[in-house]
Amino acid sequence: MPETTVSLIVNGTAHTVMVPPMKRLLDVLREDLALTGTKEGCGEGECGACSVMLDGQLVNSCLVPVKQADGSQVLTIESSGLHAIQQAFAETGAAQCGICTPGMVLAASALLCHHPHPTLEQIREGLAGNICRCTGYQKIFDAVELVSHRNP
Ligand code: FES
Ligand code: FES
Numbered sequence: 550m551p552e553t554t555v556s557l558i559v560n561g562t563a564h565t566v567m568v569p570p571m572k573r574l575l576d577v578l579r580e581d582l583a584l585t586g587t588k589e590g591c592g593e594g595e596c597g598a599c600s601v602m603l604d605g606q607l608v609n610s611c612l613v614p615v616k617q618a619d620g621s622q623v624l625t626i627e628s629s630g631l632h633a634i635q636q637a638f639a640e641t642g643a644a645q646c647g648i649c650t651p652g653m654v655l656a657a658s659a660l661l662c663h664h665p666h667p668t669l670e671q672i673r674e675g676l677a678g679n680i681c682r683c684t685g686y687q688k689i690f691d692a693v694e695l696v697s698h699r700n701p
Pocket of ligand 2: 647
């Protein structure tokens, strides 16, 4: 397959890769940039495990051909800016097998950006695109509420 040059700014660092233009952003992050924190669940845009921020929007990176992200800013679970949310997930036991956790943390970050003190309904809506098979969701909601309480 012919390759093309793609430039991305990932967690504030500029990268240029030579890849097939239709390669999934998920795979470029994991295979070409060694950022393996972003997980693959369904691979079909249904589970949210592969969530990243692309130019400030929460996206499923399994659905994004990397060429479409050329020149964009990408935020992944490796970003140091997500530490407070990760800490809350650890404190409430919201991460069990961990496959959903990076996507949940990104979705929680997007939610808390818009609603620093979300209601339970807003938390449910904000995380509705992210599936967890382990936690029953309550501990994840507790983690987001913990961050909310700590927000100014
Ligand atoms: S792996 Fe991308 S949405 Fe499930
Ligand atoms: S912790 Fe296992 S899928 Fe959520």
